[in-house]
Amino acid sequence: MENQKLSDKVSSRIKQDILDGKYKAGEKIPAEPELMKAYEVGRSSIREAIKSLAMAGILKVQQGSGTFVNEIQPEENVIGRLPVADFDDINAVRKLLEEEIVKLAVDNHTSAQLQEMEKQLKLRKQAIIAENRQDCTNADIAFHMAIANASKNKVLAGLYQNFTHTIRTFFSKREERGITHFAMSHHLHENLFAAIKSKRKKHAQEIIRNILDHNY
Template sequence: MPLATTRRAGLVEQVIDQMRALVASGEWLVGQRIPPEPELVSALGVGRNTVREAVRALAHAGLFEVRQGDGTFVRATSELSGAVHRLCGSELREVLEVRRALEVEGARLAALRRTADDLRRLEKSLAERDAAVAAGDSEQVVTTDTAFHLLLVECAHNPVLTELYRGFTEAVRASVATTFSLQPERQEQVSHTELLDAVRERDPERAAAEAGGFLEEMLHRLGQPEVTDSSA
């Protein structure tokens, strides 16, 4: 998606919209450095201050990360995802706790509401994930496992829940990568077959239990967090 020269009115908003579209389309990937300021100024036909203001706004929203002396990098695929990523940071426990809240309810609702087409898509997604596990392709495991969980939440047919989870995708992906790296000897044992069976059989309680089981195990391994009582 090429950059287009902007109109005079609402220049900053137009630049923000174009940059947001480039990220959403995959033209600018997460982790990638965006073009330098002079290049953006030339491509957009606006002044440096307009570009700087747009970049500053998207950095504040969590979409970009400005690294002094190194450039500006794409941090997330959406402002919501960036905000969630900024809040969670690298704290695995916090991410797993939020995943548990969203995925357990997503699985429960999916068991109640899934369609025949949903089930076919889930079966295909899980087969791709299991194939990646069998091949020992850790990067593909992370991609396909994250995709399976997102699809499962989508099958709950709750747009608000789905949008919240989509905004959490980068954090989910990071947590999947971390949990797999923490226990490489168990990769082949991590299975979502029982979870899919529960959704197939329209058993919401079993689906919820299966969705939360592995997350509960990981949280248990991490132990209890230290909490400071400020009122003491």
Template sequence: MTQIQRKTLAQEVAERLAEGIINDEYAIGGKLPTEPELMKMYGVGRSSIREAIKILSIKGILSVQQGVGTFVVSKNIQESLETRMNRAQIEEVFEVRSLLEAKIAARAAIHHTKKELKIIKSYLDLRAKLAEENQALECYQTDINFHVAIAEACGNPLLKEIYKIASKHVLRTYESSHNNSTDSFKASQKIHTDLYQYIADKDPDNAALTAQKIVEKQY
């Protein structure tokens, strides 16, 4: 089953270091603090620091000179889409996700495999169960997984990846704005079932319309 992947500590440290380089906290040609100093600064272990340095070395940002230290050699950092979304306002992230929703649903209706359809259905059923049991956090995650599973079935890897990144941020707003309630998820279970059925029936037009209604909370 498709799960939302969370960043590792090393990836988070690499992003923080990259931000410092972009903001001139670490100058080109300058030497990074020692491993123990970086461990203390970021509150992580030695392995996370080493992996973060490796990530930035592969990108050509840092150069490790054995026995001497780690040096900044470039500021030419191409920000990842995920990093940009991390800095975006949640309204912007929601807009990106809502623009993709109908298109992804329509494509999933055409391109899904039997295996992908089975995964979508399993999340739909689990969503209903968790909502009825008022298991809020688990329900929120499963709702996201349901929609991501549809994206996985859309047949366009780029659309899928953009949607998955946006969905991570949507999950955080669920956790902060729904007050541990599953009421809206119970209310929207039928329309989610309709969406699944249109995808299963290979009906792209109604799949797209239903996905848009979910975005606009027309249920």
């Protein structure tokens, strides 16, 4: 848990350094050893922070090239400027986004996107078994992001990607719930995947509403 808190702090510091112009849009950020020295943390904390910022659309990891600051930051759009609200407000926005995203994903998904959803579901289950809350959060968000990409609507997918930072921040404030809410909702996520794969639109939308109505 301490490592998770540390990575969250590092992620906030890197984000602030980007806002302050230390790392500019389009530029490559320093390699892990330099970041470890700059932020006085270990490699795992740096990697978790970078993963979090990449999923939030702030950084972009290019295999073999390094990690770059995205040209367009979440702060430059409406969702990026929203404050972190309470759960009801967050869930209301998630419902608007995810119900439409799921509907489109049922019609537009590819086999590769289904494979990505299935991969993240497996990682989510492994993290539940290992009681690794950080990995659960990562896999959960990646699963829903894979569905967003499968919608084939770039605007919706972009909105959802930027919104994931708000979701992640909210999850980090609910640490007292531990791994329980991930475990209790896993069968619903598996059912959602099955409904999308078999193109059962109405059933898929019912499941995503169930997931969000039960604060999962």
